[in-house]
Amino acid sequence: MKNIALKIMYDGTNYHGWQFQKNGITVQERIEAVLSGLLEEKISVCGCSRTDAGVHALEFVLNFKSETTIPLERLPYAINTHLGDDDISVIAAREVSDDFNARFSAKGKCYEYRIWNSNIQNPFEAKYSWHVPYKLDVEEMKKAAEKFCGTHDFSAFMAAGGSQKTTVRTVHFCRVLWDEKEPHKIKIEIGANAFLYNMVRIIAGTLVEVGTGRKTAEEIEKIISDCDRRGAGQTAPPEGLFLKEVFYDQNVLEW
Amino acid sequence: MKNIALKIMYDGTNYHGWQFQKNGITVQERIEAVLSGLLEEKISVCGCSRTDAGVHALEFVLNFKSETTIPLERLPYAINTHLGDDDISVIAAREVSDDFNARFSAKGKCYEYRIWNSNIQNPFEAKYSWHVPYKLDVEEMKKAAEKFCGTHDFSAFMAAGGSQKTTVRTVHFCRVLWDEKEPHKIKIEIGANAFLYNMVRIIAGTLVEVGTGRKTAEEIEKIISDCDRRGAGQTAPPEGLFLKEVFYDQNVLEW
Numbered sequence: 118m119k120n121i122a123l124k125i126m127y128d129g130t131n132y133h134g135w136q137f138q139k140n141g142i143t144v145q146e147r148i149e150a151v152l153s154g155l156l157e158e159k160i161s162v163c164g165c166s167r168t169d170a171g172v173h174a175l176e177f178v179l180n181f182k183s184e185t186t187i188p189l190e191r192l193p194y195a196i197n198t199h200l201g202d203d204d205i206s207v208i209a210a211r212e213v214s215d216d217f218n219a220r221f222s223a224k225g226k227c228y229e230y231r232i233w234n235s236n237i238q239n240p241f242e243a244k245y246s247w248h249v250p251y252k253l254d255v256e257e258m259k260k261a262a263e264k265f266c267g268t269h270d271f272s273a274f275m276a277a278g279g280s281q282k283t284t285v286r287t288v289h290f291c292r293v294l295w296d297e298k299e300p301h302k303i304k305i306e307i308g309a310n311a312f313l314y315n316m317v318r319i320i321a322g323t324l325v326e327v328g329t330g331r332k333t334a335e336e337i338e339k340i341i342s343d344c345d346r347r348g349a350g351q352t353a354p355p356e357g358l359f360l361k362e363v364f365y366d367q368n369v370l371e372w
Numbered sequence: 373m374k375n376i377a378l379k380i381m382y383d384g385t386n387y388h389g390w391q392f393q394k395n396g397i398t399v400q401e402r403i404e405a406v407l408s409g410l411l412e413e414k415i416s417v418c419g420c421s422r423t424d425a426g427v428h429a430l431e432f433v434l435n436f437k438s439e440t441t442i443p444l445e446r447l448p449y450a451i452n453t454h455l456g457d458d459d460i461s462v463i464a465a466r467e468v469s470d471d472f473n474a475r476f477s478a479k480g481k482c483y484e485y486r487i488w489n490s491n492i493q494n495p496f497e498a499k500y501s502w503h504v505p506y507k508l509d510v511e512e513m514k515k516a517a518e519k520f521c522g523t524h525d526f527s528a529f530m531a532a533g534g535s536q537k538t539t540v541r542t543v544h545f546c547r548v549l550w551d552e553k554e555p556h557k558i559k560i561e562i563g564a565n566a567f568l569y570n571m572v573r574i575i576a577g578t579l580v581e582v583g584t585g586r587k588t589a590e591e592i593e594k595i596i597s598d599c600d601r602r603g604a605g606q607t608a609p610p611e612g613l614f615l616k617e618v619f620y621d622q623n624v625l626e627w
Contacts, residue, residue: 128496175496193492206493208492238452240460240461241381241428243459244458
């Protein structure tokens, strides 16, 4: 029995998120159906994260056990052919040790949140960013972003319904990126050892409130330490969120 | 009676092109329906170009006659609200002289053709570029692109069914753009006084054949002068094509 890891990317627009559910088609369901057909055995996959409906992945890692003898370098092409559509793509496959688990072996993740900051709506950005029509103060947002770095109790930045033992997380970096060549695009990049439910979207919503002047960069520390969800900003919409990278120890998984 | 010009942009993925037709929804149809409802009069619009199904527009100009007294600066927002979707957006409105016609007053247009050049399919590029999985020689494509500049009979680069008086067109520029920061993206930009039916897509298909080595840059001159469609390359798929800019004399229309 092999343990196989896949690196995939997907446009989440037409999916009810990653994880199997009754009420809509999910990425997990599509991958399991194709793998089960292709490998002629019942395949259950384990994903690195449970992305919400409409959220995208530039890199998503999953693993599954299989008896297959298909050479792994051929697997991405074979799966992509069977998927037969354009919104999920398998990029690479690797054999991993028996105890590898895409979710629990991950040492951290990086997310990107995209904002389209213009009074003009852009059809090419609509499914891949949050349209914020009022001018944002990027410099103030940059200052605020730094305050999220470090180890904190992030319970003010967690949606109700999370059920983890601890709400302490370590944010390795939180940056606001803006380039004068594309002045309407603002990106937020956040890397952490792990994330609470909706944490990135609530941080993004809070940073936008800093950008509009409703909150200041100086208030962020208090919002974090108050541990009160009502102190933080709104939950930014899912279409702007991209899982960008999943980190594993090099001896565990290297692409 | 006012003559009003609109600048719009649209994601053509879900449309059967610009122009009204029986078998599928078109951008023209949506715009006319919204304008007729909003302005409470029967509106017929004239578009600058007849884009094919799946083709996109970063800038598209249309005009229509109306008795409206709505201030023009409010019109884009009003139309966008009534469109109520994300794939068409009105950017600006201007009053123009009575004899302005978005199609016949245009002095030229610029198109952009996007190629995703990687053996890995990318879900975020699928609807907005041609996926070419084999490595293209960009330098050779650049040399070939220059050969299209100037005034030529472009009948070798016209799909059957065109019915224009002359097949002579003047190409002002034809460039292949590539940046090492995004090595999988190749763009072709073509500006001309006017275009034949499918001309940009056939030029793009021919440039890709140069990139793969099936044709050389030196052969382009002969392919043009032979005036034989069979000498040129395939018609590149519509999803990579973007109408980028429409040129008018400054005293006629300025945004």
